[in-house]
Amino acid sequence: MVNYNLTNQRLNKQQEMLLEIQKLQFAALDIALFLDTHPNDPVALYRHKMYTERLRQVKDAYEMEFGPMTIMGHEVGDSWRYINGPWPWES
Amino acid sequence: MFIYEKKLQYPVRVSNKDVRMAKAVLTQYGGPDGELSASMNYLTQRFSMPLNELKAILTDIGTEELGHMEMVATLFKKLIKGATKDELIAAGMGGYFADHETCPFLVDAEGEHWDSKFTQAKGDPIADLYNDMAAEQKARATYENLIVLTDDPLVKDTLRWLREREIVHFQRFGEGLRLYEEYSNSKKYF
Numbered sequence: 001m002v003n004y005n006l007t008n009q010r011l012n013k014q015q016e017m018l019l020e021i022q023k024l025q026f027a028a029l030d031i032a033l034f035l036d037t038h039p040n041d042p043v044a045l046y047r048h049k050m051y052t053e054r055l056r057q058v059k060d061a062y063e064m065e066f067g068p069m070t071i072m073g074h075e076v077g078d079s080w081r082y083i084n085g086p087w088p089w090e091s
Numbered sequence: 092m093f094i095y096e097k098k099l100q101y102p103v104r105v106s107n108k109d110v111r112m113a114k115a116v117l118t119q120y121g122g123p124d125g126e127l128s129a130s131m132n133y134l135t136q137r138f139s140m141p142l143n144e145l146k147a148i149l150t151d152i153g154t155e156e157l158g159h160m161e162m163v164a165t166l167f168k169k170l171i172k173g174a175t176k177d178e179l180i181a182a183g184m185g186g187y188f189a190d191h192e193t194c195p196f197l198v199d200a201e202g203e204h205w206d207s208k209f210t211q212a213k214g215d216p217i218a219d220l221y222n223d224m225a226a227e228q229k230a231r232a233t234y235e236n237l238i239v240l241t242d243d244p245l246v247k248d249t250l251r252w253l254r255e256r257e258i259v260h261f262q263r264f265g266e267g268l269r270l271y272e273e274y275s276n277s278k279k280y281f
Contacts (some may be wrong), residue, residue: 018098026100029155030259036147037266069097088099089165 015091017062021069024055093154100158101252103165104245110182112241113170114200119237119253120163121197121205124229128209130156132226135212136219142274145216145267149223152260159253164195166249217275220268227261 011019028051035044063073067081075081119125133153140146171184171193179188187202197205211222234254238247 019102022098022101029100029151033148033151033155033259033263036151037144037263037270039144070094072094082097088097088161089103089168 014062014066017058017065020058021055021062024051024058027051028055093157099162099165100155101162101249103162103169103249105166105169106243106245108173108178109170109241109243109246110174110178110184112237112243112246113167113174114182114184114187115237115240116163116166116170116250117195117198118200119230119233120160120167120195122199122203122233123209124226124233125199125205125209126156126160126163126230127197127205129153129226129230130160131207131210132212132219132223135210136223139212139214139219140216142216142267142270144270145220148263148267152263155256155260159256162249162253166246167195168193170246216271217268220264220271223264224261224268227257227264231257231261 028048031044031048031051035041035048038044059069063069064076067073067077067084068075069082071082073082121127130153133149133156137146137149137153140149174182174184174193179185187196187198190196199205211219213219213222231254234250234257238250238254241247241250
């Protein structure tokens, strides 16, 4: 995954949680592509289940704190935080 | 359908402004072997694929490529951010600025516009899958050329990651091709 040793940048809480989501989602996606052509592979199935379960937990926590990541996400506050910056190309 | 998720697939970072590099990376946005071409190849070809494995892999890789477009556009915006008039002109981007300011647009590194002729959908699974494997190798080669063009370790990091994805996709398409060959051999319809 991303080599943050290349900079001395300190991540804030939102960036740290986002990085964790990116890591888990990347693992789940890469295994899913493998499953597309190997749909009966038990090890890949197990790993996909593991990563997606953990991903759901981290994503729920992120959305609770920073607002929905998708327009189907759950907004718990009284304002639609989905529109809040920074957008992915700005951060 | 598609739902947007508000995050990049992998972080995009740059150390410094580099207008010349911004112009070069644009080819992976709207060039012949860029991410739009790849995505449109796969998301179109899937409609004529006979096996569920092939429908799935073309859908999912075609979708991932849309995420890569977003990463390349982000890289462009970060590299061009704060460019002066003189820097834009020196990098050969004066004409580009007149038409698009600093918004990423679907052009190659020389400003040639994207064309649907960059994509293929023959309707024949063997022809299309070989095309897709070649497309991944051409994109890999383009990323390697872009890596040569920069000294910025952060830009290299993003480009290396994108290059690696082309190799994984090539592997999956190869497996898809093998699955189709097994399927068509078992049918004996000639």
